Amino acid sequence: MSEIINNREYRQKVLKGLIKELHEGKDFEEVKRKFQEVFEGVAAKEISDLEASLIAEGMPVEEIQRLCDVHASIFKGSIEEIHKADHEGIKPEDVPGHPVHTFRLENRELEKLINESLKPNLQAYKVTASTDNKNKLMANLNELLDIDKHYSRKENLLFPYLEKYGVTAPPKVMWGVDDEIRAAIKEAKLKLQSAAEDASTIIEEAINKVVEMIFKEENILFPMSLDTLTEDEWFSIAEESDGIGFCLTQPSGKWKPSRAAVGQKAAAFEQQSNGSIKFETGVLTVKEINGILNNIPVDITFIDKDNVVKYFTLGKERIFARTKAIIGRNVSNCHPPASVHIVEEMVEDFKSGRKDHEDFWIKMGQMVVYIRYFAVRDEQGEYIGTMEVTQNIAPIKAIEGEKRLVE
Secondary structure: OHHHHHHHHHHHHHHHHHHHHHHOOOOHHHHHHHHHHHOOOEOHHHHHHHHHHHHHOOOOHHHHHHHHHHHHHHHOOOEOOOOOOOOOOOOHHHOOOOHHHHHHHHHHHHHHHHHHHHHHHHHHHHHOOOHHHHHHHHHHHHHHOOHHHHHHHHHHHHHHHHHHOOOOHHHHHHHHHHHHHHHHHHHHHHHHHOOOOOHHHHHHHHHHHHHHHHHHHHHHHHHHHHHHOOHHHHHHHHHHHHHOOOOOOOOOOOOOOOOOOOOHHHHHHHHOOOOOEEEOOEEEOHHHHHHHHHHOOOEEEEEEOOOEEEEEOOOOOOOOOOOHHHOOOEHHHHOOHHHHHHHHHHHHHHHHOOOOEEEEEEEEOOEEEEEEEEEEEOOOOOEEEEEEEEEEOHHHHOOOOOOOOOO
């Protein structure tokens, strides 16, 4: 056993050394030759460990992201993964509807778009930059932008589970590259639209980035994820994927895990939550719920189906005065006589289903107060109350230009 561990540690050390040599500007082919001399194969998990170690040692994520294409090229053809099949000899990821099956299906459609349409149309545009050729190429790039759904499912459904298991470096690096690809496709569209001289070059670069990411997903990310996530977690990803959407195609079936006790882990988690409240999308303690609601930058008041005030938030910048004395009062008693009939009519419209929301806005000194009322209904559409949301939107109206997260 110690020999296996030592071999693994040695491989990890050599892999890190090779990546650092690339980082320092050593000749790519020389580094590749060293890699091929030392390794017969490397598991995707070791790539994850490698990137995590480099980040832990202080190498910026952006540096590893910049090296991503390089080391993916080195690893190409050298990745060995053996996945467990079920009792019938079929791997779960090969079953239509499994998230990985759908990801791969989308990748095949992306390759088809690139090889059968985008590349031929790009070549035609290089020969003759006619309006027709330009329009065909623009249509292809618009289709390619559908890749955003593919990446969004990966980033918002798959990555959180990997991070839960401590696999943090690959998601960070890959998310950064995903954003580069999104930006590259958008830049390609702008260059093509303006008929820039370097439009063809920019389009080719975008295509190459997409192709490289397909390789990284299928040879690094998916094998690593299949070795890490449980069947329950894959099932959750499959169930939530519809909310984001799919790229160029749809799942070719409905995947059902072979294990009967799907949801067992979630049930265990719920039992261990010690009084927490389980929602459709997560579990929170009462303390956490209060903290979240009182930090939302709006005032919220809720009345139940009998017009009784049941709740209001305690935000830091309350617009209209509220005291705990209003809890249990009929909403008609909480408004001045001049406006109470408007509130009563609105609530009746909500109850009858004639309306679902109503908006008002008024000026109060320097504030522009936006008051919104929403009918709250259960899953069967039955009215269960009204929510009032109040916000000073003057600062929002004053916003100009952009301020991006990266700034």
